[in-house]
Amino acid sequence: MNEFTIITTIGRPINEVFAAITDIAQMPVWNPGLTEARLNGNGPLAPGATIVATGTFLGRSYTTHQVCTDLTENTLFATKTSSGPFYLEMEDTYEPTQDGTRVTTIVRGETRGFFKLAEPLVVRLARKQFETAYENLRTLLEERALSPHGS
Numbered sequence: 001m002n003e004f005t006i007i008t009t010i011g012r013p014i015n016e017v018f019a020a021i022t023d024i025a026q027m028p029v030w031n032p033g034l035t036e037a038r039l040n041g042n043g044p045l046a047p048g049a050t051i052v053a054t055g056t057f058l059g060r061s062y063t064t065h066q067v068c069t070d071l072t073e074n075t076l077f078a079t080k081t082s083s084g085p086f087y088l089e090m091e092d093t094y095e096p097t098q099d100g101t102r103v104t105t106i107v108r109g110e111t112r113g114f115f116k117l118a119e120p121l122v123v124r125l126a127r128k129q130f131e132t133a134y135e136n137l138r139t140l141l142e143e144r145a146l147s148p149h150g151s
Contacts, residue, residue, distance in 0.1 A: 002107075002108070002109055002110060002123045003106065003108045003125050004106075004107055004123070004130075005104065005106050005107075005124075006104075006105045006127070006130055006131055006134055007067060007102060007104050007105075007106070008102070008103045008104065008105070008134040008137070009097060009099060009101070009102050009103075009139055010096065010100050010101050010102075010137065010138045010141050011099055011100040011138075011139075011141075011142045011143065012074055012100050012101060012141045012142060013033075013096075013101065014074045014094050014095075014096050014100075014101045015074055016101075016141060017094060017100070017101040017103060018025065018073065018074045018075075018077070018101075018147055019136070020095055020137060020140075021077060021092060022048065022071070022077055023036060024037050024039050024045060024051055025037060025039075026146065027053070029140070030133055030136040030137040030140055030146065030148060031055075031108075031129075031133040031136070031137075032129065032132055032133060032136065033044060033055045033056065033057055033129050033133070034053055034054070034055040035054050035055050035056065036053070036054040036055075037052070037053045037054075038050075038051070038052055038118075038147060039051060040050055040052050040065070040085075043148070044122065044130070045068060045071060046068065046071055047068050047069060047070055047071055048067065048068065049067070049068045050065055050066070050067055050068075050082070051065070051066040051067075051068065051079065052064075052065055052106055053065075053066060057122075057125070057126075057129070058118075058122070058125065060121050062084055062086075063083075063084060063085025064081050064083060064088075065081065065082045065083045065084065066079040066080065066081050066082065066088075067079060067080055067081075067082050069089075074094055075081065075093070075094055076091070076094070077090040077091075077092045077132075078092070081109075085099070086109055086110070086111055086126075087109050087110050087111075088107065089104045089107070089108040089109065089110070090106070090107050090108075090110040091104050091105070092104070103132065103134065105130065106131060107126070107127075109126075110147065120144065
């Protein structure tokens with residue numbers, strides 16, 4: 001299994017950062033790999049809730065289902081895939097800092113199918129995509145160009 005960590009410091013309060021990241025429908029605004037993300041069903045985001053995400057990676061379209069495995073307000077948001085071309089476990093932890101909020105993202109995963117053939121490349125590109133996504137999020141929140149549901 002491959003693993004990498006991304007640490008992003010965002011110059012906004014922890015409640016705004018947490019609200020933005022857990023606003024599932026807004027994920028495609030800051031994550032360049034996603035074209036759509038939504039909660040499956042009518043319930044709130046909570047452990048056990050399913051997220052359906054559609055996107056492209058290496059020129060191929062994909063749809064994946066993720067299950068929220070942990071959610072503690074302003075502290076932790078974790079998911080794992082239950083279908084799709086990647087097995088991914090993601091865990092975001094949030095810590096207040098003097099300058100705002102530090103988000104530590106741990107990504108663990110492995111590829112399946114077509115993507116397995118180029119796994120080392122896929123891991124490098126996935127890391128770059130996640131780094132870009134969190135940098136986009138930082139910029140949007142600091143410029144107040146993204147309105148998370150909880151603020």
